[in-house]
Amino acid sequence: MTLKDTQPGMVVRIDSVGxxxxxxxxxxxxxxxxxxxxxxxxAPLGDPIAIRLRSYNLAxxxxxxxxxxxxxxxxx
Amino acid sequence: xxTLSVALTGNPxxxxxxIFNELxxxxxxxxxxxxxxxxxxxxxxxxxxxxxxxxxxPGTYSINARSQEEQVVSDYFKQNKPDIVVNIIDxxxxxxxxxxTIQLMENGIPLILNLxxxxxxxxxxxxxxxxxxxxxxGMPVTNTVGRSNKSVRKLLDVFTNAVMTxxxxxxxxxxxxxxVRNIEHSxxxxxxxxxxxxxxxxxxxxxxxxxxxxxxxxxxTLTEKLDSYxxxxxxxxxxxxVAFYLMFQIAFNWIGQPLADELGGFFEETLAxxxxxxxxxxxxxxxxQSLVSDGIITGVGAVLSFVPLIFTLFICLSFLDGTGxxxxxxxxxxxxxxxxxxxxxxxxxxxxxxGCGVPAIMGAxxxxxxxxxxxxxxxxxxxxxxxKVPIIALFAAMFFPDNIANVVFAMYxxxxxxxxxxxxxxxxxxxxxxxxxxxxxxxxxxxxxxKTVLLEAWDKxxxxxxxxxxxxxxxxxxIWFLSSFNSxxxxxxxxxxxxxxxGSTTAAVFAPQGFDTWESGAAVVTGVLAKEAVVSTMxxxxxxxxxxxxxxxxxxxxxxxxxxxMGGAFTPLAAVAFMVFTQLYSPCVTALGTIKxxxxxxxxxxxxxxxxxxxAWVASLVVYQGGKLLGFE
Numbered sequence: 001m002t003l004k005d006t007q008p009g010m011v012v013r014i015d016s017v018g019x020x021x022x023x024x025x026x027x028x029x030x031x032x033x034x035x036x037x038x039x040x041x042x043a044p045l046g047d048p049i050a051i052r053l054r055s056y057n058l059a060x061x062x063x064x065x066x067x068x069x070x071x072x073x074x075x076x
Numbered sequence: 077x078x079t080l081s082v083a084l085t086g087n088p089x090x091x092x093x094x095i096f097n098e099l100x101x102x103x104x105x106x107x108x109x110x111x112x113x114x115x116x117x118x119x120x121x122x123x124x125x126x127x128x129x130x131x132x133x134p135g136t137y138s139i140n141a142r143s144q145e146e147q148v149v150s151d152y153f154k155q156n157k158p159d160i161v162v163n164i165i166d167x168x169x170x171x172x173x174x175x176x177t178i179q180l181m182e183n184g185i186p187l188i189l190n191l192x193x194x195x196x197x198x199x200x201x202x203x204x205x206x207x208x209x210x211x212x213x214g215m216p217v218t219n220t221v222g223r224s225n226k227s228v229r230k231l232l233d234v235f236t237n238a239v240m241t242x243x244x245x246x247x248x249x250x251x252x253x254x255x256v257r258n259i260e261h262s263x264x265x266x267x268x269x270x271x272x273x274x275x276x277x278x279x280x281x282x283x284x285x286x287x288x289x290x291x292x293x294x295x296x297t298l299t300e301k302l303d304s305y306x307x308x309x310x311x312x313x314x315x316x317x318v319a320f321y322l323m324f325q326i327a328f329n330w331i332g333q334p335l336a337d338e339l340g341g342f343f344e345e346t347l348a349x350x351x352x353x354x355x356x357x358x359x360x361x362x363x364x365q366s367l368v369s370d371g372i373i374t375g376v377g378a379v380l381s382f383v384p385l386i387f388t389l390f391i392c393l394s395f396l397d398g399t400g401x402x403x404x405x406x407x408x409x410x411x412x413x414x415x416x417x418x419x420x421x422x423x424x425x426x427x428x429x430x431g432c433g434v435p436a437i438m439g440a441x442x443x444x445x446x447x448x449x450x451x452x453x454x455x456x457x458x459x460x461x462x463x464k465v466p467i468i469a470l471f472a473a474m475f476f477p478d479n480i481a482n483v484v485f486a487m488y489x490x491x492x493x494x495x496x497x498x499x500x501x502x503x504x505x506x507x508x509x510x511x512x513x514x515x516x517x518x519x520x521x522x523x524x525x526x527k528t529v530l531l532e533a534w535d536k537x538x539x540x541x542x543x544x545x546x547x548x549x550x551x552x553x554x555i556w557f558l559s560s561f562n563s564x565x566x567x568x569x570x571x572x573x574x575x576x577x578x579g580s581t582t583a584a585v586f587a588p589q590g591f592d593t594w595e596s597g598a599a600v601v602t603g604v605l606a607k608e609a610v611v612s613t614m615x616x617x618x619x620x621x622x623x624x625x626x627x628x629x630x631x632x633x634x635x636x637x638x639x640x641x642m643g644g645a646f647t648p649l650a651a652v653a654f655m656v657f658t659q660l661y662s663p664c665v666t667a668l669g670t671i672k673x674x675x676x677x678x679x680x681x682x683x684x685x686x687x688x689x690x691x692a693w694v695a696s697l698v699v700y701q702g703g704k705l706l707g708f709e
Contacts, residue, residue, distance in 0.1 A: 008308075024267070025515060027274040028138045030172045040300060041308035045411045048420070050307060050518055054171040055202065055291065057299070057518040059407045061414070064515065 343377030371556030398524025417503025
């Protein structure tokens, strides 16, 4: 599954960050394999999403989140 | 002793600007970095007899030159060797903040690490062992509570006493640098090298964190609880509308506008008569009296009286920005903005565009991509800025006295829809190749530092003052000259003036729109100099003196104008066409100048002028001819 398919309340661990124009920016912001990510909330139509990682909050679009493979650690 | 040079660097949202403002107060100069549209802030401090010059580098997450800000920081360190570099770190967000720290150290820059907002970090269950952090880097670590004067003094003590050459990177850091050099020489593809290095940096961060930082996740933070309303689902939209409604109430009804009315009254009722009297008794020539009273005081006064309103609006916006709420507005608006080909962050400059296009165009520099910046700059002029409000207010009162509010609302709507449609058109044509992105940190909610809010508002608003002092001044003189002179010299017959000539030439273009009188032609021309001039030109040309655009007087003004030949010059349908045209056509010269400055291109400035005129011409044509087909007059 990818970060795109997550719901608020879920906790996941990143497996890999796929190729995209944003890849290096995502990695710079701390999205790396092994990083624990908590899905917090989403804008009115469910996109973009807000996530918590490394003790800070980050907003991203679901389309960009689709490049990030994750495994679920905790259900919503 | 020589001046000590200090550079502040760090991520966005670390309270770096607040520390800079505490350090330098009002003794700061804000300029531009050469070649880019990033603010350059420099300030001077004197402490214990030493002169210290402090530079506030733009906030960045890294120095990879992926954005203008990163380019500026990266170039700065290549070209300058400040005595002391302070890396401001948000203690609550230390894990990600250390990324920049490590990258700076890889570049051989000796640092002082300053942990800011330690109190907030502790509330979030994050404990940092300062001694262990010093050992991990081999560099001094200090800490501050952003707003306290005491902790800022402590920083000054550190600046004046630190001898950076006494510090050497720790074994941990030199090991990491060796690892980075190995990756660089591994022969991998450039992008792979970059990614390996990023991973290596976070490896090191994880090591340092495990050693020097303990994190006890204390459940949901206050920020997360607030965000479940302010940035989640339908409630977020409702709260946002209320927040902006309140902001406009404060600016336009409660504080800004009343102050503006006072100031406007002072110009009209006190200054103008006093100046007239003084000139009369001094025996000043008639033409000079006319220039000062009818030209300069009226023209400059009209713009200066907007100043309280503009500053109130900017103080509100800076305050909201300082709380962290503006990031949520971008978040909530992103789905809508994306459909127009923009990013959520683009909402900020557009909202400002309802006040004045100049700061809105400047605000576009905060956007991530070239595409977002360009589209934002090019569609801002369609929005209903302060200066266009008098036009619709007056025409609505004259020709649709029973439906004023609806007509005003409809004109705002015309501007918004045109901006959205043109954003979509530009993003699918001219800027098709480029992608819009949205990756935004949502900083914790904080009570903003008042000094920082006021300094920011002043910095943004003073452009308006400069506009009043320069362009509006020159323009008032010009309009006065054009309407008072013709080739035979000074004239009292305005329809014989240069302005009438220019107006009738221009007006020929508007025959299909039904407003081809020389007066409307002249108003359209002066409106390019400043939109405020459309109504005042009409007033002067149709001979209705003392036109007022204040709410309570607008009906009187409308009545006064209707009694003149203007009532017969427009059919209601032509009035609508005229409103639509003036809503949409060319940005004013100040805005055009700002576009030139921000895009660094005469070509884009010319484009902005011609394409907005074309859109306005077509839209008003559709309204007039379409209206006629539907049987309106």
